Structure formats: C-alpha cells, structure tokens
Amino acid sequence: MLLSHPRAQLASLRFQEVFQGTPMLTVHHLGKSQSERIVWLCEELSIPYQIERYSRDPVTMLAPPALRALHPMGTAPVITDGDLILGESAAIVEYIIVKFGNGRLALAPDHPDFAQYLYWFHFSNGNLQPVMGRNMLLSRLDLPADNAILMNTRERLERALRLVDHRLSSVEFLAGSEFTAADIMSVFSLTTMRYFYPADLAPYPHIVAYINRISARPAYQKAMEEGDPGMKLLLH
Numbered sequence: 001m002l003l004s005h006p007r008a009q010l011a012s013l014r015f016q017e018v019f020q021g022t023p024m025l026t027v028h029h030l031g032k033s034q035s036e037r038i039v040w041l042c043e044e045l046s047i048p049y050q051i052e053r054y055s056r057d058p059v060t061m062l063a064p065p066a067l068r069a070l071h072p073m074g075t076a077p078v079i080t081d082g083d084l085i086l087g088e089s090a091a092i093v094e095y096i097i098v099k100f101g102n103g104r105l106a107l108a109p110d111h112p113d114f115a116q117y118l119y120w121f122h123f124s125n126g127n128l129q130p131v132m133g134r135n136m137l138l139s140r141l142d143l144p145a146d147n148a149i150l151m152n153t154r155e156r157l158e159r160a161l162r163l164v165d166h167r168l169s170s171v172e173f174l175a176g177s178e179f180t181a182a183d184i185m186s187v188f189s190l191t192t193m194r195y196f197y198p199a200d201l202a203p204y205p206h207i208v209a210y211i212n213r214i215s216a217r218p219a220y221q222k223a224m225e226e227g228d229p230g231m232k233l234l235l236h
C-alpha cells in the first residue's frame with residue numbers, strides 16, 4: 001500500500017503540515033483551460049490551495065506573459081509549492097495525489113482495476129485531448145469536407161469518443177466502479193474543451209450521462225465556480 005512506503009509516510013507528514021498552516025500550494029489557472037483539472041483535484045481531496053488566475057490573449061488564445069515568466073512552456077496548468085514550479089497536468093495530478101492526498105483517487109497495483117486506471121489516466125492526454133486539439137485547429141482552416149487530413153482527424157476523434165462511450169456503457173467511472181484521477185484527467189476534453197471545438201456528443205449517450213453524473217459532484221461544481229466563475233458547463 002502507498003502509505004507503508006517511506007516516501008508516503010513523509011508525504012503524510014507534509015499533508016498534516018499543510019492542513020495545519022496556510023496553503024503552500026498555488027494552482028496557476030488559465031481561464032477555460034486544462035488547469036481546471038487541478039482545481040477540481042484539490043477540491044475532491046479537500047486540500048488547502050490558492051488560485052492565481054490568468055486570462056488568454058483574446059486573439060491568439062495564448063496564455064499571458066506572466067505564465068510564461070513562471071514556466072518556460074507557459075501553458076496551464078502550473079503549480080507552485082514552496083520553491084517548486086511544476087507543469088503538465090498528469091505530473092501535477094500524480095504529485096498532488098502522492099504528496100498531499102495520501103494516494104487517494106489513484107488505484108494501487110493490487111486493485112483489480114489498476115490497469116484500467118492507468119489506461120484511462122493516460123488516454124486523456126495521450127489521445128483524447130490531442131485529437132480534440134487537432135480538430136479544433138483544422139476546423140479553423142475552412143478545409144473541404146473531403147480533405148484527407150480532415151477526414152483522418154475527424155475519424156480519429158470519432159474513434160476515441162466511441163471508445164469512451166463504449167467504456168462508459170458498462171462502468172460508472174472510467175477506471176471502473178471508483179471515481180479516480182482518470183476521470184479528473186478526462187472530463188475537460190468532454191466539457192470545457194467544447195468551447196474551443198464543439199464536438200457533438202449526441203451520438204454518445206453514455207458520455208453525456210457520465211458528464212452529467214460528474215457535474216453533480218459538489219467538488220466539481222465548486223472547482224468550476226472557483227476557476228471560472230459563472231462559466232456555463234457544457235454537458236450535452
């Protein structure tokens with residue numbers, strides 16, 4: 001188990017330290033972006049944190065120079081924890097779960113759904129989000145419907161959404177019966193990302209039911225309100 005590991009014991013001490021004092025963890029959140037995952041994770045784990053908000057350039061949609069000054073990639077999310085500056089959603093999620101969450105929301109190797117957890121955790125940024133991004137870019141080029149790259153990219157997205165829908169036809173959450181960080185990694189691409197690429201979810205009823213279930217979670221609602229106050233949730 002995670003907690004019997006010396007590093008996890010240290011993490012547990014750190015966890016107590018954080019809970020007793022002011023939050024050391026800052027989530028640098030760009031409006032309507034993948035950093036909503038980190039705000040949501042902190043809310044699910046009830047971890048003290050503070051948010052530093054940033055807005056995109058209205059023309060390029062790039063993050064502002066302040067975020068680039070913080071991290072050379074200048075992409076959200078970034079967290080700061082004391083002297084540490086860390087980017088990449090997946091790295092941040094794992095870091096927070098181990099250091100502050102006592103392993104909660106991750107499945108341990110002896111859990112029957114461990115492999116499913118790993119698959120769906122990595123599917124989000126390894127497949128689903130990149131193919132949503134490619135469709136978003138191509139949709140702005142006004143290409144003819146028979147353009148080969150466009151057809152390829154649309155087919156890849158449909159394949160990814162079909163797979164997610166099929167998975168959710170038999171399980172409540174992506175890893176299986178438990179809500180995990182695999183859900184936290186994946187939901188952005190199915191919801192807020194559709195402000196940038198309005199993928200039609202009508203053919204995927206299990207995805208629609210899933211994001212509606214997820215949106216009822218108090219921690220999700222609180223996180224969305226903290227990160228993007230007043231943002232309409234795209235749930236259909």
Ligand SMILES: N[C@@H](CCC(=O)N[C@@H](CS)C(=O)NCC(=O)O)C(=O)O
Nearest residue numbers: 033034062063074075076077088089
């Ligand atoms: N794989 C990265 C992707 C980060 C990313 O591209 N974030 C977008 C927001 S969704 C961003 O910061 N865009 C602004 C920019 O590129 O300047 C992660 O998961 O952290």
